[in-house]
Amino acid sequence: MENESFIRSLPKAELHVHIEGTLEPELMFALAARNDIALPFASVEDIRVAFRFSNLQSFLDIYYQGAQVLITEQDFYDMMMAYLERANADGVRRTEIFFDPQTHTERGIDFATFMNGFSSAIDDATTRWGLSVGLIMCFLRHLSPDDALATWHQSEPFRDQLLGIGLDSSEIGNPPELFSEPFRLAREAGLHVVAHAGEEGPPSFIAGAIDELHAERIDHGVRCEDDPALVERLAALQIPLTMCPLSNIKLKVFEDLSDHSLKRLLDQGVMVTINSDDPSYFGGYVLANYVAVAQALDLTRDDLITLARNSIEASFLDDAGKATLLAELATIAAA
Ligand code: ADE
Numbered sequence: 078m079e080n081e082s083f084i085r086s087l088p089k090a091e092l093h094v095h096i097e098g099t100l101e102p103e104l105m106f107a108l109a110a111r112n113d114i115a116l117p118f119a120s121v122e123d124i125r126v127a128f129r130f131s132n133l134q135s136f137l138d139i140y141y142q143g144a145q146v147l148i149t150e151q152d153f154y155d156m157m158m159a160y161l162e163r164a165n166a167d168g169v170r171r172t173e174i175f176f177d178p179q180t181h182t183e184r185g186i187d188f189a190t191f192m193n194g195f196s197s198a199i200d201d202a203t204t205r206w207g208l209s210v211g212l213i214m215c216f217l218r219h220l221s222p223d224d225a226l227a228t229w230h231q232s233e234p235f236r237d238q239l240l241g242i243g244l245d246s247s248e249i250g251n252p253p254e255l256f257s258e259p260f261r262l263a264r265e266a267g268l269h270v271v272a273h274a275g276e277e278g279p280p281s282f283i284a285g286a287i288d289e290l291h292a293e294r295i296d297h298g299v300r301c302e303d304d305p306a307l308v309e310r311l312a313a314l315q316i317p318l319t320m321c322p323l324s325n326i327k328l329k330v331f332e333d334l335s336d337h338s339l340k341r342l343l344d345q346g347v348m349v350t351i352n353s354d355d356p357s358y359f360g361g362y363v364l365a366n367y368v369a370v371a372q373a374l375d376l377t378r379d380d381l382i383t384l385a386r387n388s389i390e391a392s393f394l395d396d397a398g399k400a401t402l403l404a405e406l407a408t409i410a411a412a
């Protein structure tokens with residue numbers, strides 16, 4: 078498809094992808110066998126059938142179950158490497174990847190096991206493809222703020238491998254301000270901070286993430302539309318929204334892609350970006366998200382260039398790194 082090769086050619090950053098959400102059923106099955114773990118699925122096809130969700134929680138239950146097959150450093154390496162290879166094939170040049178340490182430490186896996194596996198794969202992908210990669214450690218908001226604090230302290234020996242921290246998992250009933258303390262410590266340590274907000278939760282959670290956590294980007298943020306004053310504020314402050322359109326359809330945030338707020342917000346000057354969230358579970362990596370939205374919302378070539386530019390501007394790359402990708406994008410835009 079013409080759009081697809083054009084979008085692939087655009088230098089892009091992916092800013093919202095959970096590494097545990099890239100675990101494909103084939104690899105899940107292989108790791109279960111390698112680690113002698115019983116899965117409640119008879120086949121890869123059975124797993125795919127189970128990937129039908131009614132809301133965020135129905136997905137999270139299966140997603141956390143899937144992550145149980147990850148035991149050794151090699152497992153974490155294999156999952157990371159598979160994603161980086163796929164991202165590179167989609168024309169991603171910079172990726173800032175979420176991981177959920179508590180999903181693993183809760184099961185007795187050492188911090189060093191997953192951090193070493195991630196780092197080795199990132200080193201190999203950087204050498205092989207020149208990809209630029211950062212890691213963002215997320216706190217699970219269905220667990221307590223004390224648990225998040227303990228996790229923050231546990232991450233100390235690995236601090237220089239972290240680009241930032243984030244907040245994910247079940248949003249309703251778990252407002253951002255509960256996590257002010259670990260976020261304050263992370264900011265003081267010089268890390269970037271982002272938070273999921275306004276995926277299923279109300280616009281006040283987006284405002285809370287900005288005002289109480291000082292989030293530099295909002296992950297999802299689709300529900301900002303319910304509060305026009307907030308939309309104006311997001312546009313004025315150019316606070317990026319890392320949107321994940323295929324995720325929103327699978328989790329019934331929007332009934333149909335043609336209802337999605339992305340284009341309306343783009344037209345109001347909000348710094349919107351396109352990302353994949355949990356591509357193995359939601360049926361598409363970042364390129365597939367761009368292609369689906371371009372078709373459903375009739376995006377123009379200029380819209381697509383703006384979205385790629387937004388992804389670079391909204392990334393936590395340094396100025397020189399952004400300038401290199403923006404210059405390359407400008408050449409394609411002028412062609
Ligand atoms: N963890 C993984 N995917 C998520 C999502 N879409 N929302 C909240 N937490 C998540």
Ligand code: ZN
Binds near residue numbers: 093273296
């Ligand atoms: Zn997410």
